[in-house]
Amino acid sequence: MEILPIAHFRSPLTSKFGIPRQSGLAALAGTVVFEPPYRQMDAVRGLEDFDYVWLLWEFSANREAPKSLTVRPPRLGGNRRMGVFATRSPFRPNNLGLSCVRLTAIDHDTQLGPVLRVSGADLMDGTPIYDVKPYVAYADSHPDARSGFVDQTEWHQLQVVVPPAVASQLSAADLQSLRELLALDPRPRYHDDAQRVYGMPFAGSDVHFRVEDGVLYVLEH
Numbered sequence: 001m002e003i004l005p006i007a008h009f010r011s012p013l014t015s016k017f018g019i020p021r022q023s024g025l026a027a028l029a030g031t032v033v034f035e036p037p038y039r040q041m042d043a044v045r046g047l048e049d050f051d052y053v054w055l056l057w058e059f060s061a062n063r064e065a066p067k068s069l070t071v072r073p074p075r076l077g078g079n080r081r082m083g084v085f086a087t088r089s090p091f092r093p094n095n096l097g098l099s100c101v102r103l104t105a106i107d108h109d110t111q112l113g114p115v116l117r118v119s120g121a122d123l124m125d126g127t128p129i130y131d132v133k134p135y136v137a138y139a140d141s142h143p144d145a146r147s148g149f150v151d152q153t154e155w156h157q158l159q160v161v162v163p164p165a166v167a168s169q170l171s172a173a174d175l176q177s178l179r180e181l182l183a184l185d186p187r188p189r190y191h192d193d194a195q196r197v198y199g200m201p202f203a204g205s206d207v208h209f210r211v212e213d214g215v216l217y218v219l220e221h
Helices: 148-152 172-183
Strands: 007-010 029-034 052-058 096-109 113-119 128-134 159-161 198-202 205-212 215-219
Touching: 052 113, 159 172, 172 198, 172 205, 172 215
Parallel strands: 159 215
Antiparallel strands: 007 029, 007 128, 029 113, 052 096, 052 128, 096 113, 198 205, 205 215
């Protein structure tokens, strides 16, 4: 079976570093821009009545990455191996990702057709999307389900300190998204050097930070 992208994702995050490890963890806003064959309102007729959608997409930045039957989940500190099919690892045989995101609006653009505005995505800018499906609570929600090793490990968000000089350069929405993204701790789980400075592109700027004793400090340029 050959599949082609029906859309691409637009996001403030232009690299893998800093992307949430799961959808819904941060209120990261983005848009789904359809390819020309699907730029018709008929293709999304009725979708406005749903609060969430599933996105089927590609880990496009991992196309050449080596694959393995076992991976080291960040939730386990990056030092225990689990089977790839027992994890949400981005290093998968077919590089396919699945995310549930909140549908906040459907815009009609005279050139781009229907544009889906979503929140809570874990996709980088330019990600190919292969399908969009509505989330239906009666079939998709299983609140009593077990979650394997995720249920057996504790995880704490970081406190984030953003200096006024940096905060003033961002809109209120972008600042909130940045705080939520950084609170998730984008560092590799095995990194614990308080003096190490990390950087990631966000909304057209380079954000640098370091982490010490559970507090993430954004640095002024």
